[in-house]
Amino acid sequence: MFILNLSAVLIFVAICSKATLEWGENCELENGSIGVCIEAAKCQQAYRSIKLGIGNKPKLCEYKGKDTTVCCDDGNVTEITGVRSVQACKKWGPILHLPPVRSIIGGSVQPSSTAEFPHMAALGYEDTEKNETYWGCGGSLISLKFVLTAAHCLHTMQFGPIKYVRLGDLNLRATNDDADPQDFLVSKTYGHPLYRSRVKYHDIALIELNRPAVITKFVQPACLNIHLNTSISSFTATGWGLLSFHGNAADHLQKSFLRYVNNTECRKSYDVNSRLLSEGVQEKYQICAGFETKDSCQGDSGGPLQSLTELGNYYIHGVTSFGKACLLTNSPVVYTRVANYIDWIEPIVWPNTK
Secondary structure (H helix, E strand, C coil): CCCCCHHHHHHHHHCCCCCCCCCCCEEECCCCCEEEEEEHHHCHHHHHHHCCCCCCCCCEEECCHHHCEEEECCCCHHHCCCHHHHHHHHHHCCCCCCCCCCCCCCCCEEECCCCCCCCEEEEEEEECCCCEEEEEEEEEECCCCEEEECHHHCEECCCEECCEEEECCCECCCCCCCCCCEEEEEEEEEECCCCCCCCCCCCCEEEEECCCCCCCCCCCCCEECCCCCCCCCEEEEEECCECCCCCCECCECEEEEEEEECHHHHHCCCCCECCCECCCCCCCCEEEEEECCECCCCCCCCCEEEEECCCCCEEEEEEEEECCCCCCCCCCEEEEEHHHHHHHHHHHHCCCCC
């Protein structure tokens, strides 16, 4: 990997007009073909043009000092971590239906509205004794054929491997709710290669559906947060988990409003354990959130820790991984930090993007 020095970038900036395209967005090259906005220091075209004087100078996307972005035409530019995620997000755009804005009560749990979380997935297992589907985990639709979830949700001791995925539902038991569910078989699962059962690290997985989802106002992929450092201070967690300690699981999708808990504070709630958490809670791999009155419960596992932008895009920051006895402690919940696993996710979900 080559690196452009700052002076070269500044020379480049001086001869280009300012544009407003964001990192990872498609842009138009001088010859009319399509390029991608990335850092000038990562674009071979920029290097050849500025440093070696070969070819035309790339168009500027956005001036950000040493992180200035340019419209790059390198054939392998989409292999740069994060580009495929950004492009997928731009493809789907804002959710098709935005529910009325409601006041958020810190830490409260509320029923979700119709089509409020169109990326939300319910994961089903075969309950052979009752001859029915047990909905035991959650997930997030991130493309037409892939759901993001927790690795520990791929197999349960009681019901075996995951078999089914339901999208677009609101109440898992009702047929007269305002929803339009789509049911799928699981075609293939991808647990993170570093995940080990009963160990609390790298708890992230992908589920491939047996057919593409159909986009409706009830079903639409969410975006992936690709930034390890985020300024987001409040999140929403969603799931059909237990409503009380040893209580019943929710039939209706619930949402919880949570605050970000920094790693120092989070680690106080989880002692280093030689088997489960040999290094304690790790900020690179994990993100914590919670409120004094609410944490995630059994059945919420695999579900998203998300934020909603003003433009109407949901971004998935975390995957619900583990916590202490739900509703009985003030401890934050630990989520797998999605941004750390983008380089693993992209080649599986978008393998042919060039």
